[in-house]
Amino acid sequence: xxxxxxxxxxxxxxxxxxxxxxxxxxxxxxxxxxxxxxxxxxxxxxxxxxxxxxxxxxxxxxxxxxxxxxxxxxxxxxxxxxxxxxxxxxxxxxxxxxxxxxxxxxxxxxxxxxxxxxxxxxxxxxxxxxxxxxxxxxxxxxxxxxxxxxxxxxxxxxxxxxxxxxxxxxxxxxxxxxxxxxxxxxxxxxxxxxxxxxxxxxxxxxxxxxxxxxxxxxxxxxxxxxxxxxxxxxxxxxxxxxxxxxxxxxxxxxxxxxxxxxxxxxxxxxxxxxxxxxxxxxxxxxxxxxxxxxxxxxxxxxxxxxxxxxxxx
Ligand SMILES: NC(=O)c1ccc[n+]([C@@H]2O[C@H](COP(=O)([O-])OP(=O)(O)OC[C@H]3O[C@@H](n4cnc5c(N)ncnc54)[C@H](OP(=O)(O)O)[C@@H]3O)[C@@H](O)[C@H]2O)c1
Numbered sequence: 001x002x003x004x005x006x007x008x009x010x011x012x013x014x015x016x017x018x019x020x021x022x023x024x025x026x027x028x029x030x031x032x033x034x035x036x037x038x039x040x041x042x043x044x045x046x047x048x049x050x051x052x053x054x055x056x057x058x059x060x061x062x063x064x065x066x067x068x069x070x071x072x073x074x075x076x077x078x079x080x081x082x083x084x085x086x087x088x089x090x091x092x093x094x095x096x097x098x099x100x101x102x103x104x105x106x107x108x109x110x111x112x113x114x115x116x117x118x119x120x121x122x123x124x125x126x127x128x129x130x131x132x133x134x135x136x137x138x139x140x141x142x143x144x145x146x147x148x149x150x151x152x153x154x155x156x157x158x159x160x161x162x163x164x165x166x167x168x169x170x171x172x173x174x175x176x177x178x179x180x181x182x183x184x185x186x187x188x189x190x191x192x193x194x195x196x197x198x199x200x201x202x203x204x205x206x207x208x209x210x211x212x213x214x215x216x217x218x219x220x221x222x223x224x225x226x227x228x229x230x231x232x233x234x235x236x237x238x239x240x241x242x243x244x245x246x247x248x249x250x251x252x253x254x255x256x257x258x259x260x261x262x263x264x265x266x267x268x269x270x271x272x273x274x275x276x277x278x279x280x281x282x283x284x285x286x287x288x289x290x291x292x293x294x295x296x297x298x299x300x301x302x303x304x305x306x307x308x309x310x311x312x313x
Pocket of ligand 1: 010011012037074078149
């Protein structure tokens with residue numbers, strides 16, 4: 001194992017990073033993770049070495065990256081909140097790329113988002129575009145992988161739509177609900193990242209699944225799959241957002257941000273690109289009907305408790 005190539009994965013005790021680390025280990029790769037949660041339950045035992053991100057001590061970050069054939073970067077924050085922000089995530093990721101260049105990492109596989117744009121008014125999409133440029137300008141060989149929405153395992157959006165469908169007699173969509181999205185399964189996504197780690201040259205890929213839905217169709221498909229066909233009603237977007245705020249207060253989370261509502265309604269999670277994964281959400285939802293949405297998946301709980309595994313939250 002000591003002779004095996006070293007790959008560094010950010011957030012291997014988190015969501016996508018964990019699925020990726022599993023695949024790399026199965027491939028005989030030596031895996032190290034950079035994480036904000038070195039105390040989190042390590043599902044890999046001593047197979048995965050955990051080191052802190054050390055954004056404030058770049059020389060340590062360089063040491064953690066030295067000798068790595070590939071760095072897979074999933075690091076990002078979903079929204080601004082006390083203690084974390086998009087601006088800080090952009091600065092930190094730039095530090096990570098500089099450290100990777102100094103450590104002479106062989107390749108960077110960077111997770112972005114569909115439809116990033118430096119002129120976007122939405123900090124998520126703007127910040128991701130700035131980072132794509134920073135990576136290109138770093139000169140590091142790279143793949144930029146742009147997922148729309150992930151589903152499967154510990155995902156948040158699809159699971160929590162099912163959670164709402166299970167508990168409420170009606171489901172409200174923002175506006176007409178006709179904006180589209182192309183979810184990709186987390187296993188397909190992890191396999192795509194793994195493949196990009198083996199690729200050469202610089203590549204940009206939209207990571208979208210084989211089915212595209214309008215938001216309304218997505219909610220209906222999940223409802224059918226779990227046996228909770230609810231009336232789906234259009235609500236003014238601001239009102240829907242306020243309802244989300246109230247539900248968030250009840251469950252101690254941020255269910256959806258106004259920026260996420262805007263990104264969703266602008267169709268930024270749909271690109272029309274050919275599928276990069278084969279798992280159909282409709283098939284997966286039917287197969288997962290017993291568990292999908294039975295528990296709320298909380299973003300903030302994952303940030304507050306850095307010892308428990310995501311699956312237990
Ligand atoms: N999930 C989706 O549906 C989705 C959709 C489109 C794009 N993406 C992109 O896919 C990538 C991975 O997403 P994921 O859902 O798999 O993320 P994740 O595993 O929850 O987090 C990825 C990494 O970022 C760190 N992180 C996340 N939020 C943080 C915060 N508020 N403060 C400090 N560190 C934070 C995590 O810290 P720990 O080390 O503590 O775990 C982990 O190292 C991200 O770049 C995201 O933008 C995800």
